[in-house]
Amino acid sequence: MTDSFDRSLKIAPSILAADFAAFGAECEAVEAQGADWVHVDVMDGHFVPNITFGPAMCAALRPHIRGTMDVHLMIAPVDPYIDAFARAGADVITAHVEAGPHVHRTLQAIRASGARPGVALNPGTPAEAVATLLDDVDMVCVMTVNPGFGGQSFLPAQTDKIRRLRQMIGDRPVHIQADGGIDPDTAASVVAAGADVLVAGSAVFRGGSVADADVYGRNIRAIRSAARPVS
Numbered sequence: 001m002t003d004s005f006d007r008s009l010k011i012a013p014s015i016l017a018a019d020f021a022a023f024g025a026e027c028e029a030v031e032a033q034g035a036d037w038v039h040v041d042v043m044d045g046h047f048v049p050n051i052t053f054g055p056a057m058c059a060a061l062r063p064h065i066r067g068t069m070d071v072h073l074m075i076a077p078v079d080p081y082i083d084a085f086a087r088a089g090a091d092v093i094t095a096h097v098e099a100g101p102h103v104h105r106t107l108q109a110i111r112a113s114g115a116r117p118g119v120a121l122n123p124g125t126p127a128e129a130v131a132t133l134l135d136d137v138d139m140v141c142v143m144t145v146n147p148g149f150g151g152q153s154f155l156p157a158q159t160d161k162i163r164r165l166r167q168m169i170g171d172r173p174v175h176i177q178a179d180g181g182i183d184p185d186t187a188a189s190v191v192a193a194g195a196d197v198l199v200a201g202s203a204v205f206r207g208g209s210v211a212d213a214d215v216y217g218r219n220i221r222a223i224r225s226a227a228r229p230v231s
């Protein structure tokens with residue numbers, strides 16, 4: 001396993017906003033520019049209204065990601081594909097609580113595969129939906145947009161859900177990931193509420209390219225410094 005899972009703030013660029021013709025180089029570029037994890041959004045055109053990548057893409061990306069490959073499954077069903085994503089080298093595999101029907105079994109299967117299990121909640125799903133799962137996950141992903149597309153506006157009501165989840169998690173070693181619409185303007189509120197992994201697509205890749213990767217570094221630093229509480 002290549003992941004870094006300590007409690008420091010993680011910035012996880014979503015490659016949904018990268019150049020689709022250059023994914024390997026894009027992963028290398030964001031890591032070189034300070035990304036902590038690389039976030040891979042897997043969509044099936046059924047659970048969400050968009051289609052993206054499968055396990056073969058993750059396997060192809062693996063040699064280009066030195067650190068944590070964070071795979072977010074927006075698919076249903078989940079269980080038939082877990083081992084394929086684990087074999088492809090996913091360090092973290094997150095499944096949606098809404099993907100059903102047996103999410104606890106799904107999380108056990110992710111753990112058994114050797115990956116770290118995460119559970120994601122859509123904006124319309126209350127924090128309490130994962131209350132009985134908190135001993136079985138390493139991360140809760142709070143969707144701060146409706147899943148399916150990058151470039152959407154942050155939903156501020158999700159900040160209260162993050163706060164509630166942080167209370168519910170207590171002293172368990174469980175990350176809270178905020179996913180969607182994260183930029184220097186929204187990062188501080190989710191981190192203050194208790195998030196410690198920030199997924200950002202547009203706000204990292206905007207304005208840059210593999211050939212002009214310094215922009216990625218500036219964008220990542222802008223999110224990180226906005227997220228840091230002023231002391």
Ligand SMILES: O=C(CO)[C@@H](O)[C@H](O)COP(=O)(O)O
Nearest residue numbers: 147148150151180181201202
């Ligand atoms: O999972 C999703 C969308 O379904 C997210 O990971 C977005 O892809 C993040 O992109 P931005 O909102 O930062 O552009």
